[in-house]
Amino acid sequence: MWKNYLKIAFRSLVKNKLHTAINVSGLALGIASVFLMTSYVIYELGYDRYYEEHENLYRISWEDTNPQTRTPHPMAQAMVNDFPEVENAVSLSPLWGAGLTRRIFSVRNLEKDLRFDETNVLAVDSTFFDVFRIPIVRGNAENALKSINGLLISESTAKKYFGKEDPIGKFLAVNADTVLLEVMAVFKDVPDQSHFHFDLLVSYVREKSFDPDNDYYTWNDFGHFNYVRLKENSDAKVLEGKLMNWAKNHMDHVPEEVFQSLITNNLGFKLQPVSDIHLRSNLRWELEANGNIEYVYIMVAAALLTLLVSCINFMNLMTAKSAERAKEIGVRKTLGVLRSQLSLQFMSESLILTLISVVFAVLIIELSLPLYNSVTGQSATLDYMEAFPVLGGLIIIIGIGAAIFPSLYLSSAKPYDILKGKYQQSTNVKSLQKGLIVFQFAISMVLISGAIVIFNQLDYIRNKNLGFNTEEVLVIPLKERSVSGRMEALKSEILKIEGVNSVSASSNLPGGQYNQHTIFAADDPENRLNSSNAFVDYDFMKTLNIELVDGRFFLPENRADIEASFVLNEMAVQQLNLSEAVGSEIRWMAFGNEIKGKVIGVMKDFHFQSLHSPVQPLFFVLYPSYNHLIISVDIDNFEDKITNIKQVYSEFDDSFDFEYAFLDDQLNQQYKAESRTGLIFGLFTGIAIAIACFGLFGMAMITFNQRTKEVSVRKVLGASIVQLTVLLIGDFTRLILIAAVVATPLAWFIMEWWLGNFIYQVGIHPAVFLFSGLILIFIAWIALSYFTFKTIRVNPTETLKNE
Incomplete structure (x- = not known):
């Protein structure tokens, strides 16, 4: 059968x-x-x-009006000691440069004369592998993380520096040939699907040995990433509810009323499931973009x-x-x-x-x-x-x-x-078929209008005036820290290159992360503001063309600027309630000290962070501790210019590889997830429309074949080609118009929800849906055109000869 x-x-x-x-x-x-x-x-x-x-596995985060991922270093082990439900914990941190920018290290195998620049370097507690349980391929991780000169490397890093040789017991030189670290363990590479990655690990034992009394390692500094592993069947929410009252015993520098306010508003220390971080966390100081x-x-x-x-x-x-x-x-x-x-x-x-x-x-x-x-x-x-x-x-x-x-x-x-x-x-069957066609094209309408809104928003954020120059601006990472002390000489040499308009340096770049410190007006110490800040040189505002609205920028001839002068943005002035900003005395809480200074200028607000966030308070300080060289350059004959720039730069730093990027490319990296989503969404929108058109083409083939005799009779009775075309495609066009009308409110609602991810939005104009509907009709007509003209051109004598 x-x-x-x-x-x-x-x-x-x-x-x-x-x-x-x-x-x-x-x-x-x-x-x-x-x-x-x-x-x-x-x-x-x-x-x-x-x-x-x-x-x-959970990460400890801090939530208040300015939530962040970093918490005090001693917290991890204190939780192990005080909470029986905590099986183990670890504190870790990247090795920071100025402005909390990740340092780049020159690592060399002296025996093989191999050298690479490394950025994925973390300092960790000795309990790191007890918490994350990444397999150890060779060596003893526990001993390595208790040794001042111990180094742990990933499998791929071991292969890069040592090939097929056993790396255990061998040495790598870091930044200078005199600083040798012993490879004491090799761990499996961290998979791509991890919210942070690392290739080299050093112990906090080493980092603390340089400055054991540094506030950075105390409860006073929210400067580390803390993770806990709970025992089986422990309730993370119950533990989370205990944290703030417990933390009061360790953070006696925080007033009682502040703690009570945080507890009342359900703020303070929180436990984030590690598996939720990538998709559900976008706090300040994420280890990588989520x-x-x-x-x-x-x-x-x-x-x-x-x-x-x-x-x-x-x-x-x-x-x-x-x-x-x-x-x-x-x-x-x-x-x-x-x-x-x-x-x-x-x-x-x-x-x-x-x-x-x-x-x-x-x-x-x-x-x-x-x-x-x-x-x-x-x-x-x-x-x-x-x-x-x-x-x-x-x-x-x-x-x-x-x-x-x-x-x-x-x-x-x-x-x-x-x-x-x-x-x-039956009429019911025909109605069902028409209803299904309407449903298909309603979905297509939602996808088309959604793709247009996504494209418009991405185009808007790429082209929005950010308040500073992004075009033809080169960024060179300053990997050798000694270059900061010779910055004026370096700038002078680069300015001699034809086509270089301006050169500057800074600790942080627009689009990147910024360190934050507390500032307040001397006459209003209660109004303390947590503000982003950066170290810049004299030509920073000129190079990026940032506008001043009051006062002046730092001047080389004014020695007082070096000691303690501030340039604030408008948002910082507003939140500090400064009626006359220029000349106001400011206090800056930094590096465990209270630094006094005066406001010498106010710059117009510019978007130094992504457009997902509103403009935040920002201040600049003149201080020679930089991570980036910034060059405004005419890109005509660019290859020649970059060759000359590399040659000059290499005279100041021959220990690291020379790298450069365009500032606008780096800024666009902030919207990588949106661009990728838009591209994928647009691609599959096209596929969905193609599928719907296949269906329309098939339905037209069947329907028009059934109407061949009707068309023949109408031709005999004198119907024109235009009349027959309208007759054949009219029904389908009406169905598509109905689909467009039905889908518009749904598409509008969905895209309003998506645009909520952005503080600065392009908005949704009704023309988007009109244009989407026209696209849908046009595509449908193309799909219908073949059988429409085939049916119209039929010879009535052939069709009706047997009637």
Whole structure:
């Protein structure tokens, strides 16, 4: 019996090649799109689940009006001592340069004369591997983290410096040949799906040996990243509720009323599940840029909508095509075929079509994976062992689901009506088909308008005036710290290069992270402001073309500027309540001291952080401790200029590799997640529209074929080509207009929600939806054009000769 069903099914599919191709193409694209988007979602949700018993790992964060990830260094071990539910804890930190910018280290294997620049260096407690439990490949991690000169490196780092040799007991020179660290352990590389990465680890024992009394290692300084591993079945929320009252015993420098206010408002120390950090945390001082759970929701929605469009398309075409086989069904029922057998026949055809579609979907996935991985930055592969049950489930669900309606409806028709030519699709069936077309194109409308809004917002943030010059500005990282002391000489030499307009230096760059310190007006000590700050040189504002609204910037001839003078932005002036800012005396709490100084200038607010955040208070200090060289340069004949700049710079620093980047490229990195989401969303929007158009093309093929005689009669009666065109595409156009109207409120709501991620928004104009609707109609007309003109050009004598 099944052999017969399959034979009939294959004959039907081969007979209707175009219809089969349309159905298979649409469903294959839908399934492939869902698999690719699902792999993106699974990848994003998989962060930090690599660690053993990751569900017991938490990061301690601090939440108040200015929340951050960093907390006091002693807190981790104090929690182990005081809370029985804490199994272990660790404190860690990158090694910072000026302005809390990560330092770059020149690391050398002296024996092999190999040298590389390293940035992923962390200082950690000896308990690090008890908390994160990363496998140790060689050596003894515990001994290494208790040694002043111990160094732990990743497997890839070991291979880079030592090749196939055993690195244990060998030495690496750091920054200077006289500073040698012994490799005492090798750990497995941290996977990509981690919220922070590291290649080299040194012990806090070493770091504390340089300045053991530094406030940085006390409860007074929120300067470290603390993680705890809780015991099995411990309640993190219960522990979190105890932290603030417990912390009062260790932080006696904080007034009681401050603690009570924080406790009342449910603020203070919090426990963040490590597996939530990548998608649900965007606090100050994140170790690396995180993702956004809302973008995952967008991808899930896009995946489901794309699959829904392809399934509706598949079902609609199956229903429409099956109606053409009414006579076949009538004859078979007359010969005694049971209704259940007819249903099985339809389902077998549907399952075969679905199976073929899945095969093509797998081919599409395999062919598109390299492009997909380059766009997303992931390394996805198709795991057939995992995919097989999912693909099998899709075949059964889609195959049977698409066949249920046509099989039940047609198998219930009376043979007498069918063979007498009285069988017609009911109004309800036609209404259902039209409704499904409206639904398909409503989804397409949502996706098109969403893609336009995302593109407009990304274009807006790329081109918004940030309040400083971003064009033709080079940034060179200052890796050798001694260069800061010779900055004027370096600048003088670079300015001699033709096409260099201005040169400056700073500890921090717009778009990066800034250190924050407390400042207050001398006559209003109660109003303390937590403000970002940076160390800059005399030409910083000139090089970036930052506007002053009052006072002046630092001057080389004014020696008093070096001691303690401040340039504030308008937001800092506003929040300090300074009516006459220039000349006001300011106190700066920095490095454990209270530094006095005067405001000499007020700069116009500029966006030194991403447009996700409003402009925050900022002040500049003149101090020769820099991390970045900033050069305004004419980019004509750029290769010659950069060669000359490299040559000059290398005379001041020959220990590190020379690197450079354009400032606008670095600023755009802030919106990497948005750009990637927009690109993926736009790509799959195009696929969803293509699938919908496949369906429209197939429906037009069937519908216009059924109306051939009607068109012939109208041509005989004198109907013009324009009238016939309007007649044929008018019904479909009305359906698409209805879809556009229905989808507009939903699309508006969704995109308003997405734009909520940005403080500065492009807004949504009604023209977006008008334009989206026109695009939809235009695409639909292209899909309908072939069969429209084919039907219009039919010869009435051929069509009506047998009537």
